[in-house]
Amino acid sequence: MSLRQRLVMLQVVLAGALALVGLLVIESMQRALMSDADDILAVRAASVAAEVQAMQGRPSRSGIPAGLRLDPRFAEEVGGSGVYVQVSTPDGNVVRTSRNLSGGQLPVVTAEHLPAKSDDGVFSTVTVGADRIRLLSLRVGPSTDPMAVVQVGVSLHQIDTAIRGLVRLIVLGGGAGLLGAMLATWLLVGRFLAPLERIARTAEYIAESGDANTPVPSASGGEVAALSRSLNRMVDRLRGLIRSQQQLLADTSHELRNPLTVIRTNLSMLRRDLPETVRSEIVDESEAEAGRMSRLVSDLLLLAQLDTGQGIEQAPVRLDQVVPSVVGAVRNAYPDRIITVRLPVVPAILLGDSDRLRQVLSNLLENAIRYSPAETDVDVSLDVAGDHVELAVQDRGSGIAPDHLPHIFDRFYRVDKARSRSTGGAGLGLAIVREIVEAHGGTVSASSEPGRGTRFSVLLPVERSWSTGQLERAPVAASADPLPHRSAAT
Numbered sequence: 001m002s003l004r005q006r007l008v009m010l011q012v013v014l015a016g017a018l019a020l021v022g023l024l025v026i027e028s029m030q031r032a033l034m035s036d037a038d039d040i041l042a043v044r045a046a047s048v049a050a051e052v053q054a055m056q057g058r059p060s061r062s063g064i065p066a067g068l069r070l071d072p073r074f075a076e077e078v079g080g081s082g083v084y085v086q087v088s089t090p091d092g093n094v095v096r097t098s099r100n101l102s103g104g105q106l107p108v109v110t111a112e113h114l115p116a117k118s119d120d121g122v123f124s125t126v127t128v129g130a131d132r133i134r135l136l137s138l139r140v141g142p143s144t145d146p147m148a149v150v151q152v153g154v155s156l157h158q159i160d161t162a163i164r165g166l167v168r169l170i171v172l173g174g175g176a177g178l179l180g181a182m183l184a185t186w187l188l189v190g191r192f193l194a195p196l197e198r199i200a201r202t203a204e205y206i207a208e209s210g211d212a213n214t215p216v217p218s219a220s221g222g223e224v225a226a227l228s229r230s231l232n233r234m235v236d237r238l239r240g241l242i243r244s245q246q247q248l249l250a251d252t253s254h255e256l257r258n259p260l261t262v263i264r265t266n267l268s269m270l271r272r273d274l275p276e277t278v279r280s281e282i283v284d285e286s287e288a289e290a291g292r293m294s295r296l297v298s299d300l301l302l303l304a305q306l307d308t309g310q311g312i313e314q315a316p317v318r319l320d321q322v323v324p325s326v327v328g329a330v331r332n333a334y335p336d337r338i339i340t341v342r343l344p345v346v347p348a349i350l351l352g353d354s355d356r357l358r359q360v361l362s363n364l365l366e367n368a369i370r371y372s373p374a375e376t377d378v379d380v381s382l383d384v385a386g387d388h389v390e391l392a393v394q395d396r397g398s399g400i401a402p403d404h405l406p407h408i409f410d411r412f413y414r415v416d417k418a419r420s421r422s423t424g425g426a427g428l429g430l431a432i433v434r435e436i437v438e439a440h441g442g443t444v445s446a447s448s449e450p451g452r453g454t455r456f457s458v459l460l461p462v463e464r465s466w467s468t469g470q471l472e473r474a475p476v477a478a479s480a481d482p483l484p485h486r487s488a489a490t
């Protein structure tokens with residue numbers, strides 16, 4: 001059942017419940033009005049009965065038993081306010097009727113038809129002509145020797161008319177209101193749902209065709225507009241992801257094709273009759289290319305793991321101990337370079353993956369060495385400031401031009417492709433740095449002055465809940481690989 005039909009159904013159910021409440025109200029109103037009429041009748045019947053009793057014992061005239069002779073004015077008074085009065089002998093002979101009966105009679109009840117215990121009379125509702133009459137029949141005198149039967153009645157015409165009017169109002173007014181509300185709901189919900197249906201159709205089309213270039217139709221104002229905006233943002237992101245996946249695939253194929261071409265050419269050359277020294281050079285070159293491919297695949301695998309949130313351990317790390325360890329390993333790999341280190345006086349403790357953090361510093365240091373002249377220094381500093389530690393690597397190399405700076409953390413981005421290729425980088429080192437740092441809740445940035453050098457700054461949140469004492473007792477992962485990223489393969 002559609003949302004539209006459900007809403008209309010809900011209205012019908014609500015209207016039914018309201019009608020039921022209305023009927024209950026009418027019913028209790030009718031009962032209250034009837035009870036008022038009964039009270040009036042009881043008072044009137046009692047007065048008439050008292051009058052009849054007062055007449056008892058007076059001499060009889062004009063054939064009417066003495067006890068039943070009622071003062072005509074009294075009967076008029078009693079009947080004046082729309083109450084019918086009728087007095088009859090116990091065996092059912094009507095001896096007096098009020099003038100408002102206009103010569104007619106109320107349905108007669110004899111004394112023997114009134115139950116012996118009914119001293120207060122018996123109420124009944126009878127139909128006379130077109131009217132319903134509420135009737136109270138009261139025996140005067142003891143049941144063994146009744147003197148007369150007094151009957152008082154009142155027309156229920158007004159009560160019935162009022163109740164009928166109310167029922168008509170509820171049925172007609174409520175019905176018309178319900179129909180109007182159902183129609184309005186149907187139209188309004190239809191109007192409200194139309195953009196939703198358009199959005200759903202577009203989303204369905206995008207899901208089926210994979211065409212993320214189709215914009216989700218926008219709607220004006222309200223929740224539907226918000227939904228359309230959110231979906232458009234999602235589709236934009238999807239488009240970006242698809243594009244970057246395609247780019248990644250193209251870049252990866254491109255990067256793998258070059259070493260593969262070199263290796264294939266070298267293998268075919270090895271079939272030829274070549275001097276031993278040339279053969280050895282060809283094998284060396286093929287090994288270097290295979291190493292490049294292997295590094296590339298490892299980097300891509302690591303990036304894929306970082307993308308899916310895997311590959312990062314969560315353990316306390318003393319960065320002030322990790323930094324000198326990595327610098328030591330880099331110094332061993334590049335003994336001709338001068339690397340200065342400045343460490344904080346307090347321990348720099350954070351929660352993360354010690355091996356991956358080693359990789360961050362190692363990648364930054366290797367870049368600093370690669371992209372700066374051999375005779376220049378590289379400075380590493382670690383500072384604890386407030387809630388963060390800052391790890392910085394400064395070189396005095398050629399620097400990075402401002403238009404390249406925003407892209408250097410992108411995958412496969414290389415400023416000077418030819419030069420980077422000769423040094424072995426595929427443009428993934430800084431992308432890995434950024435992914436690792438962000439997985440630790442930190443940020444990385446670069447500032448550079450072309451010709452004067454580049455400074456990379458990594459900000460990471462410190463772990464305050466761990467004391468130095470706890471850390472010393474905890475097993476801190478020590479890397480078996482001194483340079484996790486590049487030294488193993490170079």
Ligand code: ADP
Pocket residue numbers: 367368371372395397398399400408409413414415416420424425426427428429430431454
């Ligand atoms: P690569 O493997 O090419 O080094 P990276 O992602 O590590 O890839 O670096 C991306 C690009 O940023 C490099 O190709 C290089 O052009 C530039 N770059 C990185 N570090 C530095 C630096 N310290 N000085 C100058 N340029 C740098």
